[in-house]
Amino acid sequence: MASDTIHGLKNTRAGRARKAPAEGSPKRVAAVMARLAAVDPEPKAGLIIEDPFRLLVTVLLSAQSTGPTVSRISDALFARAATPKALLALGEDGILDIIRPVGLGPSKTRSILRLCAALDDTFDGKVPRTAAELRRLPGIGRKTAEVTLNFAFGEKVIAVDTHIFRVSNRIPLAPGRTADAVADGLAVLVPEA
Numbered sequence: 604m605a606s607d608t609i610h611g612l613k614n615t616r617a618g619r620a621r622k623a624p625a626e627g628s629p630k631r632v633a634a635v636m637a638r639l640a641a642v643d644p645e646p647k648a649g650l651i652i653e654d655p656f657r658l659l660v661t662v663l664l665s666a667q668s669t670g671p672t673v674s675r676i677s678d679a680l681f682a683r684a685a686t687p688k689a690l691l692a693l694g695e696d697g698i699l700d701i702i703r704p705v706g707l708g709p710s711k712t713r714s715i716l717r718l719c720a721a722l723d724d725t726f727d728g729k730v731p732r733t734a735a736e737l738r739r740l741p742g743i744g745r746k747t748a749e750v751t752l753n754f755a756f757g758e759k760v761i762a763v764d765t766h767i768f769r770v771s772n773r774i775p776l777a778p779g780r781t782a783d784a785v786a787d788g789l790a791v792l793v794p795e796a
Contacts, residue, residue, distance in 0.1 A: 627777065632792050635776055655730035655755035656722070657681055659737075660690075662747045663714055668705040676705050687719035687728045714742035732756055745783060761789045 625631065639646075652658040661677045680701045684690045690698060699712045721740050722728055730751065731737055737748035749762035761767070763786040772778045777788025 627788070627792055631774075631776065632794070635774060636794070652677075652754065654685075655751060656687065656728075657685070658755045659718070659730055659743070659747065659751050660715060662750050663718065663742060664702060664705050664711060666711070667707060672705055676702050687722040690715060690719045691723065717741035718743070730755065734760075745786065749786070759795055761786060761793060763789065 652661060657677065660680070661673060664677060664680075665673045680690075680698070683697070683701065684693050695712055695716060698715055699708050702708050702711055702715075705711065718741055722730065726736075731740075732752075734745075734748050734752060737743050737751060738745065746762045746764055749758075749760045752758035753760050753762060763771070763782045765782075767789075768779075768782050768785050770776075771785045771789060777785050777792050779785040779788055
């Protein structure tokens, strides 16, 4: 990194780097948000799925796989079965045959079946709309719950994946030793807007 920049903040005095605002300070948060907005004023997620159930299953499929593969496999899976009951009816072999290319097929198949059974038994086949209820579902952690809340229900939450975790620690914006610590820090620091 050039000596005249600190975390992307340009020096205003020639030849000497200025001190970056303290981590977690409103100035640092504003500077980071301004730089992000300058690069991408209207950010869009690569994952545009309006059906909460399909989104939930797609996020489960995405672990250790690439976006294009997950998208293709999700399309194939939901062309065959689009509800928890329909996926349960496909059974383990039917689901595994479709999702095998995303990797970790057997464990993801079992997770999908447990998720579908819980949704069918507890929530009448509907995806719950609160983080607490989502996290009670088998195989659903904080990140998956927050992705679902944000993209399916428009809740203003920040889902911390490995990329957000790494960048937040590197800047540092809301550093933490775990994804939960970073998510908690970002929830406090980042303005709702």
